[in-house]
Structures are given as C-alpha cells and as structure tokens.
Amino acid sequence: MNEMYGKYVLENKYKFVLLIQILEAVLIILLMYVSMHAANRLVYNVEHPFGYYRCRLYWLIAASLEMILLSARKYFNFFDTSFLKSISKSVEVVFMVNVAMIVLLYFSNSDEVTPYYFLIIGGFQVMSLLSVKVFSNRLKEHVFQRQLSIVIGEEADRNMLLEAVRKQTLGRVLFVSGKDRRLYFYVDKADYVYLLITSDLSLKEQIISYCELHDIQMFLVPESHEITMRDAVLTQISDVPLFAIEGYRLTEAQIIVKRCLDIFLSLIGIILVAPILLVVGILIKREDKGPVFYVQARCGRDQIPFSMIKLRSMVPDAEKWTGEVLAEKDDPRITKVGKWIRKTRIDEFPQFFNVFLGHMSIVGPRPERPVFVTEYLHRYPEYVHRFAVKPGITGLAQVLSNYTTTPQNKLKFDLMYIKKYSPGFDLGILIKTVGVLFSKEQAQGVSKTEEEPRPVEVAELAASLKNTRSRKRTCKPYSRKKVVAIWISCLVVVVAGTLLRYTVLTISVMEAMSVEIPINEEMGEEILVIEEEDIPTASLNESVMLSALDISKKVDNMDSKSKIHSVFLLLSNLSRKELLLVERLHQGGYTLQEIKIIQDIMRENFNDAELEGLKALAFEN
Structure with missing residues (x-):
C-alpha cells in the first residue's frame, strides 16, 4: 500500500x-x-x-x-x-x-x-x-523524499559533491561518474540531474541535450564564458540576432560609490575592532614573544602588489622550511591563539586599515599571493578578470563556499560578483558574512587525504527507488532552533513595540497629573468631545508647560518593571477613544488647557489610590 x-x-x-x-x-x-x-x-x-x-x-x-x-x-x-x-x-x-x-x-x-x-x-x-x-x-x-537526484561529476570529487548536494536536497542522492557506461540509465531514473562536470565539454553538451529532450530538471556548473553572457543585451544586425556582451568591469560611478562606502565602513570597523586587536595582540605576544602582526604580499587591483596586514596565527617564520603553501587542516604551524582567531576570523580584522588606505575593499575577491596568482593565470587564463576590482575582506566566494573550494570554483564566484555588483549586493554579502563567522566548515584548511571513491551499484539504485519510506534527513533548512530563535525575536519586537507605544503615553499622563492648577485659574473655553476625538482649540494658542523632551527623559529613567505595570493599568482603565485623545494631546507637549483635560479623564477612570500608585511608579525612578 x-x-x-x-x-x-x-x-x-x-x-x-x-x-x-x-x-x-x-x-x-x-x-x-x-x-x-x-x-x-x-x-x-x-x-x-x-x-x-x-x-x-x-x-x-x-x-x-x-x-x-x-x-x-x-x-x-x-x-x-x-x-x-x-x-x-x-x-x-x-x-x-x-x-x-x-x-x-x-x-x-x-x-x-x-x-x-x-x-x-x-x-x-x-x-x-x-x-x-x-x-x-x-x-x-x-x-x-521519494525523488531521486543524480550527481554527475569526477570520481575524485565524489565525496565533496555528494555532501554538498545532500545539504540542499530533500530526496535521495546518488553519485555517477561521467565515464560510467550506464550513465544514461541512471539519468532516465532521475527526477533531478546535477551536472557538475567542468572538464569534458562534449559530454556536458550531450547530457544537457538529453535532459532537455526528456524534460528532466537539471542543474549545471556554468563556464566562464556563460557567466560573461549574464545580463547580455539582445541586439541584431539585419535579421541576425546578437548578444552584446560587456566585460568584467565597474563603471566610474560604481567605483566612486564603492570607495566612499569602503572609507565609511572601514572607519567604523577600525573603531569597533580596536579593543579586540589590543587584547588579542597581548595574547599573541605572551604566547611566543613573536610579532603581533603578519605582513604578506598580495595582488590587488590590476595585479599591483600590496602589503596585507593580518594578526599572526602561525609560528614566526612559518614558511621558512615549507615555502609558500596553503594552510592545511590541523596545520602544526598554527599556534594555540592562532587556532582561535582563525576560527573566529579575528586575524582578518587588521585589513580594515588596508581598506582605509585604498589597497582593498570591504567586499570583493580575496587577495591571492603573487606565486599562486602566477600558477592560476597559467591554469585558468580567465583568472585575470578578477583583478578588475579591488580585493576584499569578504566576498561572494567566502560566503557561498568553503576554504577548501577549488580555485576554479572560487574564480566563478568572483566573476559572478563582478557581473552582479551593486551596493545592495555588497550589503547582502556582509549580512551573510555574519553567518560564516560561526561556520566551522568554512574555516578549515585543505585536507590532506580524501576517502576513496565507491562505484554506484545498480542494486543500490534499485533499492533506493523501491524504498519510499522517509530516511533520516540530511537537509534541515528549517531546524527547530532556527525557527524558535526567529519567533522569539519577532515576539520581542512585538512586545517592545507595544511597550514603547504606551510607556511614553503613560509617563506623559503622570506628568500632567503632577501639575497643580489653581482653582481660580480661568481656563478658556473647552471643546472636549471624546466621542468625536476633537482637539481643544485653546491648545493652539497657549504655551507648552510640559515639553516632549522632558517626558522622554523621564521615560529613559524608568525601569522595565514599572513601565510594564503602568502600561497595563492605563490600557485596563482607559477606552480606545480616550487613549487616542491623550496621544493627540501629547504631541508637542502639554499646554495648561490640555493638562486640565487629561486630569479630568484620569479622575473619571481612576480613584485617588490608583492615581497615587501610578504617580509612585512614574516618579520613584
């Protein structure tokens, strides 16, 4: 059944x-x-x-x-x-x-x-x-959960690709090598095909055509020239359709806006991280007496070298015997303090000074060392395009990929960033960077060994197709902790908004009640009709006796418990029309005529003991 x-x-x-x-x-x-x-x-x-x-x-x-x-x-x-x-x-x-x-x-x-x-x-x-x-x-x-996704890729990348796809997929996932002779047998059984081959263009075209003909949903890795065509403008010569393709560059206006934002954000960053740099600097110095900062040559815009500043996370002269190599997972050269600051990205904080000096940007491709740039340019000629913008402290590749992501995939993220650049896009990357700071995977170094790939068996596919029961989920985009955290945050906003709305009103009412009005004071003609919520015309001509600034200061000095209690009492005793009238009168402060009206409303709804209790709540702070 x-x-x-x-x-x-x-x-x-x-x-x-x-x-x-x-x-x-x-x-x-x-x-x-x-x-x-x-x-x-x-x-x-x-x-x-x-x-x-x-x-x-x-x-x-x-x-x-x-x-x-x-x-x-x-x-x-x-x-x-x-x-x-x-x-x-x-x-x-x-x-x-x-x-x-x-x-x-x-x-x-x-x-x-x-x-x-x-x-x-x-x-x-x-x-x-x-x-x-x-x-x-x-x-x-x-x-x-009853659907099957096929990942087509290189055997060497099997484990990495499977893990990545399983995090984004609710159903079953199987890996198939691009060289497997039963490739199309698996494709026919699949609901979704993840085509992650980057080397064999001929095979890639064949699989794309096959999936299109058989109406199979497909996801594929874009080539560099396909990224270039993003947002291309359609034009024509005679009756021949053409795409007008723009290169990887920012306009002059974009460069100016980006630089202004960089200066502003870097100044804020320097002010905020200065105490952290001081404390961490002391810890680094105490551990091995070595230098606090580490200056390293990196390639900036147009491949112009500059000196990038970082907090030192490795032993002094770490590359004396190893040469220029990438940090590995559990690298023995990393110090105890270094492990902590690398996980939290604190070692990157001094780069705010590089941004302020104009060497870097807040958001952009990560700066690479000249020796690696030479190697990557030889392997990927399109790598030169990433130097069209300044390198950044964070970037699209950093928030969407891991430290161990291949240079080719990082390059594609960088090229997509340049094509999609806008101040809003930069803001989105900065927000996502906050989440990356708490990601353990994205801080790990390059792993030395990989698990041996395992071939896909037909029996495994058959069992996966036959079994329709739900297995343990690998994709948990809406975990209970995340949902509860957002719910609580929204409830805090709702409660805080309600409290703020009526706290100022409550304090202003109590301030008005504290004003002594002489009995023989001649009050001008009152026009107070609560049903129609009219404002007394006399208030337009009289001077303000209680300013909004004085009331705001009183609110700041009141503790949370007293605020909540006073708001509850006000909402419990005054009608909606009376509340609205009090709020209107409160705007700009209270005149003598308005104070008289407030006092009449309060005496109608509270007895003397209750009024004294409200005054005590307002003024005991």
Missing part, C-alpha cells in the same frame, strides 16, 4: 507542487488578516480602528501587494530551501509593504496612525511568513 502511494505521489508530483503553492498563498492572506487584527487590538484595543470598511480595504491592498512582492522575490520557489534566504525575503517584503501602507495612510488623512503600529504588525507578519514556510516545507519533504 505504501509503495503504491509513493508511486502515486511521484507520478503526480507537479500537481502536489501546485497545491502546496496555492495553500501557501491562501495561508499568507489569512495570516495577514490575523496579523492586522492582532496589531489593531494591541495598539488601539479595537478590531477596526480606521473604520470597518476602510480596515478591510487596507487589508486587501496590503495582502495583494505582499503577494505580488513575494512572487517577484520568488518566495514560492519550490526549490528554494535556504532558511536564510526565506527570512531575508520575508523581512524585505514586510518592510516594503509597511512603507507602502504608511504612505497610503498618510495621504488618506488618517490621524490615528502611529509608527509603533507598523513595528508590531511587521513582527506578526514575519512570524506568519516563517510559519507558512515551515509548514509548506514539511509538505515538500513528503513529496521530495
């Missing part, structure tokens, strides 16, 4: 894909409504603060805009299983949707909008999008 069900799922997988994507869309629209409803309750204590029909109109506009942006950002892409990508897309879309709604509400003359409302609803929306993605990912596993 299980086998028949598995076969049915495989035969109808595209229908399941469509159903899951539709379910994602429906859940997002529903959760958008729930998010707005929850934010309305927290911020305004009512379901429809902008009016029944207007609230529904805003929900439809926001939901439609969110769906369009999510589709444009490929949020519903069935093959995108990266947790970081999903979170970054969710945050980006939520930000753009809320900016658009702020503009809409501004031009619709809504006086009830507060910035904290968008902070709270944004937290709910990110939680909703993450929840939908986690749920849909579980359904995807149910479909994909």
Whole structure:
C-alpha cells in the first residue's frame, strides 16, 4: 500500500507542487488578516480602528501587494530551501509593504496612525511568513523524499559533491561518474540531474541535450564564458540576432560609490575592532614573544602588489622550511591563539586599515599571493578578470563556499560578483558574512587525504527507488532552533513595540497629573468631545508647560518593571477613544488647557489610590 502511494505521489508530483503553492498563498492572506487584527487590538484595543470598511480595504491592498512582492522575490520557489534566504525575503517584503501602507495612510488623512503600529504588525507578519514556510516545507519533504537526484561529476570529487548536494536536497542522492557506461540509465531514473562536470565539454553538451529532450530538471556548473553572457543585451544586425556582451568591469560611478562606502565602513570597523586587536595582540605576544602582526604580499587591483596586514596565527617564520603553501587542516604551524582567531576570523580584522588606505575593499575577491596568482593565470587564463576590482575582506566566494573550494570554483564566484555588483549586493554579502563567522566548515584548511571513491551499484539504485519510506534527513533548512530563535525575536519586537507605544503615553499622563492648577485659574473655553476625538482649540494658542523632551527623559529613567505595570493599568482603565485623545494631546507637549483635560479623564477612570500608585511608579525612578 505504501509503495503504491509513493508511486502515486511521484507520478503526480507537479500537481502536489501546485497545491502546496496555492495553500501557501491562501495561508499568507489569512495570516495577514490575523496579523492586522492582532496589531489593531494591541495598539488601539479595537478590531477596526480606521473604520470597518476602510480596515478591510487596507487589508486587501496590503495582502495583494505582499503577494505580488513575494512572487517577484520568488518566495514560492519550490526549490528554494535556504532558511536564510526565506527570512531575508520575508523581512524585505514586510518592510516594503509597511512603507507602502504608511504612505497610503498618510495621504488618506488618517490621524490615528502611529509608527509603533507598523513595528508590531511587521513582527506578526514575519512570524506568519516563517510559519507558512515551515509548514509548506514539511509538505515538500513528503513529496521530495521519494525523488531521486543524480550527481554527475569526477570520481575524485565524489565525496565533496555528494555532501554538498545532500545539504540542499530533500530526496535521495546518488553519485555517477561521467565515464560510467550506464550513465544514461541512471539519468532516465532521475527526477533531478546535477551536472557538475567542468572538464569534458562534449559530454556536458550531450547530457544537457538529453535532459532537455526528456524534460528532466537539471542543474549545471556554468563556464566562464556563460557567466560573461549574464545580463547580455539582445541586439541584431539585419535579421541576425546578437548578444552584446560587456566585460568584467565597474563603471566610474560604481567605483566612486564603492570607495566612499569602503572609507565609511572601514572607519567604523577600525573603531569597533580596536579593543579586540589590543587584547588579542597581548595574547599573541605572551604566547611566543613573536610579532603581533603578519605582513604578506598580495595582488590587488590590476595585479599591483600590496602589503596585507593580518594578526599572526602561525609560528614566526612559518614558511621558512615549507615555502609558500596553503594552510592545511590541523596545520602544526598554527599556534594555540592562532587556532582561535582563525576560527573566529579575528586575524582578518587588521585589513580594515588596508581598506582605509585604498589597497582593498570591504567586499570583493580575496587577495591571492603573487606565486599562486602566477600558477592560476597559467591554469585558468580567465583568472585575470578578477583583478578588475579591488580585493576584499569578504566576498561572494567566502560566503557561498568553503576554504577548501577549488580555485576554479572560487574564480566563478568572483566573476559572478563582478557581473552582479551593486551596493545592495555588497550589503547582502556582509549580512551573510555574519553567518560564516560561526561556520566551522568554512574555516578549515585543505585536507590532506580524501576517502576513496565507491562505484554506484545498480542494486543500490534499485533499492533506493523501491524504498519510499522517509530516511533520516540530511537537509534541515528549517531546524527547530532556527525557527524558535526567529519567533522569539519577532515576539520581542512585538512586545517592545507595544511597550514603547504606551510607556511614553503613560509617563506623559503622570506628568500632567503632577501639575497643580489653581482653582481660580480661568481656563478658556473647552471643546472636549471624546466621542468625536476633537482637539481643544485653546491648545493652539497657549504655551507648552510640559515639553516632549522632558517626558522622554523621564521615560529613559524608568525601569522595565514599572513601565510594564503602568502600561497595563492605563490600557485596563482607559477606552480606545480616550487613549487616542491623550496621544493627540501629547504631541508637542502639554499646554495648561490640555493638562486640565487629561486630569479630568484620569479622575473619571481612576480613584485617588490608583492615581497615587501610578504617580509612585512614574516618579520613584
């Protein structure tokens, strides 16, 4: 029975894909409504603060805009299983949707909008999008775990390729050598083919044609000339179509913008890492009395050599007997302090000075030593293109690959970076660099030995095809720890937004209650109709007695426990219309007329003991 069900799922997988994507869309629209409803309750204590029909109109506009942006950002892409990508897309879309709604509400003359409302609803929306993605990912596993992926590559790279693909694939993965005579037998059985051959172009073309004819989903390693054609402009000569291909270079405007950002970020970096450099420098000096810094010749833009500064992580004169070689895994030349600073990338911090001096950039291809550059230029003539930009402290190859990645693959990442360069792309790489700092694999050196490759047996393939039960997952893009961490972060944003919204209001009310108004004071004519939420006209003419700055200082001095308690009391006793009126009066500080109105509202809703308790909370800090 299980086998028949598995076969049915495989035969109808595209229908399941469509159903899951539709379910994602429906859940997002529903959760958008729930998010707005929850934010309305927290911020305004009512379901429809902008009016029944207007609230529904805003929900439809926001939901439609969110769906369009999510589709444009490929949020519903069935093959995108990266947790970081999903979170970054969710945050980006939520930000753009809320900016658009702020503009809409501004031009619709809504006086009830507060910035904290968008902070709270944004937290709910990110939680909703993450929840939908986690749920849909579980359904995807149910479909994909019965699928077979074939990795075609070189026998020498077998273990590395299998490990890399298994981290990105929910189903079964088998490796097949490009020289295997049963190659097309395996391809016919596969749902996905990962063509990772880089040397045999003829075989590569044959497999591509075969997969296209048989409608097999395929992923392949791009050649350098294919990267060059990225974003090529279509033109023509007479009736002959042509691609206008641009080289690997940045425009003058891009170079100026990149340099300005480098100076700004390097100055910030130098200030932030200075204490760390001081402490680590002392530790390095104490360990073996050797120099703290290590200066090494590297090739910069246009292959011009420069001296790159690093914290020393190896014994002094480490290359005296070995010559210029790459660091290996468990390299004996690395010191005790060196192992720690290499894992945490602290040894790279002095390069902020190289960036400030103009030798390097914050983001770019990693600078190589002249001896290795000569070797790589001989093996890969296209290697010269990576010197079109300044080398960087971090780069696309560093965040998407490991230290042990082959020079050829690193080169392709570097070329793709140059073609895709933009300030926003640099920002994305910097964000991903934070995750790399905690990655153990990407800090390891070159391994001396590799496990011997094992041939694929037909029996293994048959067993894999027959067995439809779920095995232990190797791909965990949405682990519980990651999901819980994001959920808690969003809840903190929601709670903090709610607390901030009402804390200032609470303190301002208590400040107003502390003002003594003489009984014989003539108050000008009051126009206070809470039902219509009008503002007293007298407040326009009177001088401010309590400024917003004084209230802000009082809020800063109040402890968290007192803030939460006072906010709870205010929300429990005042109606939504009274809260909105108090908030309007608070803008710009309080006049004498407004203070009188605040005191009347508070005396109507609190007894003397409660008012004294609120004052004590506000002023005991």
